[in-house]
Amino acid sequence: MNIHEAAENYLERVLIISGEKENVRQADICAAMGHSRPTVSVALRELAQAGYLDISPAGNITLTKSGRKIAEAVYERHCNIAKFFMILGTGEETAYADACKIEHYLSEESYERIKEFLRNKKNGR
Amino acid sequence: MNIHEAAENYLERVLIISGEKENVRQADICAAMGHSRPTVSVALRELAQAGYLDISPAGNITLTKSGRKIAEAVYERHCNIAKFFMILGTGEETAYADACKIEHYLSEESYERIKEFLRNKKNGR
DNA sequence: CCTTCTTGTTAGTATATCCTAACACATATA
DNA sequence: TATATGTGTTAGGATATACTAACAAGAAGG
Numbered sequence: 547m548n549i550h551e552a553a554e555n556y557l558e559r560v561l562i563i564s565g566e567k568e569n570v571r572q573a574d575i576c577a578a579m580g581h582s583r584p585t586v587s588v589a590l591r592e593l594a595q596a597g598y599l600d601i602s603p604a605g606n607i608t609l610t611k612s613g614r615k616i617a618e619a620v621y622e623r624h625c626n627i628a629k630f631f632m633i634l635g636t637g638e639e640t641a642y643a644d645a646c647k648i649e650h651y652l653s654e655e656s657y658e659r660i661k662e663f664l665r666n667k668k669n670g671r
Numbered sequence: 672m673n674i675h676e677a678a679e680n681y682l683e684r685v686l687i688i689s690g691e692k693e694n695v696r697q698a699d700i701c702a703a704m705g706h707s708r709p710t711v712s713v714a715l716r717e718l719a720q721a722g723y724l725d726i727s728p729a730g731n732i733t734l735t736k737s738g739r740k741i742a743e744a745v746y747e748r749h750c751n752i753a754k755f756f757m758i759l760g761t762g763e764e765t766a767y768a769d770a771c772k773i774e775h776y777l778s779e780e781s782y783e784r785i786k787e788f789l790r791n792k793k794n795g796r
Numbered sequence: 797c798c799t800t801c802t803t804g805t806t807a808g809t810a811t812a813t814c815c816t817a818a819c820a821c822a823t824a825t826a
Numbered sequence: 827t828a829t830a831t832g833t834g835t836t837a838g839g840a841t842a843t844a845c846t847a848a849c850a851a852g853a854a855g856g
Contacts, residue, residue, distance in 0.1 A: 584845075637780065643778065644781050651772035655761050656756050656765065659756065697834065709834085
């Protein structure tokens with residue numbers, strides 16, 4: 547299974563929710579992402595089959611090592627791009643929404659330039 | 672018909688090719704975009720039915736007023752975003768490729784900030 | 797205990813986007 | 827003229843992503 551945009555977003559969301567509450571359930575993901583239960587159910591089953599997360603018999607969702615690795619990379623990228631837009635002057639909510647889409651399409655090269663921009667900004671250059 | 676990402680790209684491409692050669696043919700679009708002839712054939716037929724372009728009996732493709740308006744807006748956006756990435760240090764080819772995807776997802780708000788950034792850069796600020 | 801709410805699944809569908817195979821037709825060329 | 831080449835269409839599929847309807851099963855509360 548290739549990791550596509552939707553899959554990356556689901557993994558990222560599991561990571562975020564797991565930092566906010568004890569157990570991550572499908573219903574939490576539905577609420578957070580605004581998708582229907584069947585959509586989330588099927589997507590998570592495929593991610594579990596592909597080895598990116600585990601769903602306990604009780605329904606608690608945890609990232610596997612490989613799933614966590616992807617989720618953390620996506621999340622970091624998401625935050626950095628959002629930060630970048632906020633520095634340009636975009637409001638926080640829009641910056642995060644834009645970053646959520648864009649992170650999946652931006653080349654490594656441009657992302658590196660954005661990180662460099664953030665580093666320079668931090669050092670007051 | 673709603674204008675989606677692919678449709679915007681086709682209209683933009685017609686505009687670009689029309690600036691490069693006398694007559695725009697489907698084959699030119701296939702070559703430029705790397706899509707199969709059936710894909711382009713069907714997409715252009717739909718754009719024609721929706722009133723965004725005309726296909727002459729001889730097969731020459733021209734944008735209508737509404738099609739041109741969209742194409743020009745998309746093209747300008749594409750160029751501005753690419754310019755922006757080039758200023759950050761991304762190479763031209765990658766900058767254009769990134770811009771081609773991103774232009775469809777970026778909010779008006781962030782795009783305005785990017786244009787502002789370009790204006791400031793031009794004025795040496 | 798029965799009803800209701802929450803949660804999750806299965807089955808079927810929709811849309812956007814692309815593809816290949818096969819064919820039609822015009823033009824160009826040997 | 828016969829064949830090859832280029833261009834476009836139709837028909838049928840594939841994939842990614844989402845939806846609704848209908849059902850199942852556990853928990854909560856009267």
